[in-house]
Amino acid sequence: MSGPIANTFMIGAQKSGTTYLASLLAQHADICVSDPKEPQFFGKEFDRGFEFYSRCFARPDAKIRLDASTTYTFLRPRHLLDEDGAPGYTENIPQRIKDHSPNAKFIYIMRDPVKRMMSMIRHGARNDERSRGGTVTLQAAVERNPMALLISKYADQIERYLEVWDKSDFLFLRFEDLKDNPQEVTSQVLDFLELSPLTLSLDAAKEDQHGAYRYTTAGRVLNQLGGAKSLARKALPAPLHRWIKSSIATAPSDLTFTEIDVVAPLLDDDRQRVFELTGLRI
Template sequence: MRVDFMMIGAQKAGTTSLAAQLAAHPQICFCREKEPGYFHKTEEWAAGLDHYHSLYSPTPGQLCGEASTYYTFFPEFRETHKRLYDYNPALKLIYVVRQPVERIISHYTHNRVREIDTRPPAEAVFAEPAYLNRSRYGVQIRPYLELFGPENVLLLVFEEYTADQIATLYRVAEFLGIDAAPFAETDTTPLHQSVGQPYLRSEAARSFTKSELFQKVRGVVPAAIRQPIRHRLLSNKIDEKPHFAPEVKQALWRLLEDDVLTIEQMLGYSLNVWRRGYTEEA
């Protein structure tokens, strides 16, 4: 077998929700492991394909797909696109772009709730290159366009997706060559929101909550006891996005606006919705 398509980013651009919607389609067999990230971390990738392929159980006629935003973490991982091309030169790739400053704010919020980055926003986003680099969409996607060709790369805009998820799913169906009809009744509830949702600090605790034993226990222990323990002792939660001062947001935009022009050229139309509040032209 070979995986037929992959969602390769961008991080914090709705890929979790979109992946769940694609996984529910009857013509798609989606990877059982969320963000397996096999090709960005495995130099000798050919030797471990049996294990990677074991994450899929397709029925005849199904397309296999996965979602790993790691695949466009450039320059952290510089050879991923070449590995993917060597694996399957006919691979179809889906890449979602989002207003780049808003993506950084969401990225920082994601790290803050997980206590990965507890520095103030203005300090963190300029000190850690990944915040800016992962919003440089043109830099991230260009190697894939050059190797696979534009016919095998679908660029989606997060703001268009959130405004009309079904229309975006129809575009994906056309791109993958599958029936669009099952998407008509798709669940459009957002997934993996960083604000307002408790995040378990312990990886072991996160795994336990997905287990069969936990599902049995949660029905026995009263919520009045279970939830305070879970929320106060084991988890972290923020109720609103961290504040980014206007001058910080403007500085981030100035560093990224040239890349926005590149993405507009790739898309063939203007993203004025991204400029609102940042330029006089919008």
């Protein structure tokens, strides 16, 4: 390895407040969040090597170097590993992390799995005109994108990690608690990481609260400019950037779902297993 790498991982779940929590934690002097927030190194970017990965941390001497790649919980469940065409990564990401960061700690945020699934589908449709007042059946949407269901089965993911790691290495959180009381949840994380308390600036992290949205026509044009969007975020004052994003480039997603009651029971067993593994009701 060419330099320090992550020693703390926020591994999931996608669309459960990970970006917001990472931005809150970044306010602490002892925490360096990777840039990009989701380097995805131990998954699809592993072949790029540790020289690439170490460059993702602007402060390699920080006590906590945080990799917030939610894709590390896109794992194929153990019972489906040999099934051709089953969704999910087959790479043993938990073991890869153990091999290279053996003293790591993990933060796993979970959201009501059905709501998380719908938010993910809305997010995936943000460039689609159908997201403007469209209606889809949740069952059909999941059949088109089976990863939506896989990522919402948190117990399947947790069990893959607990084959390699001790439960004491994990802090399990609920999205709903983060939304209702970000200061309390952030303090819980800092205590888990053995860091000093911090009084947050909640306004500074507002831009990283990613509710479901769709791109407007102007937003789709800006999005096609690629790197220009990232440059604008860095160059413009934060209040101006937030205004452009919320008033010009995006609008609330109006995509609605039917047949929710058909899909929800598919997650009942996993909800119970999550409670048995973590003590949390989701």
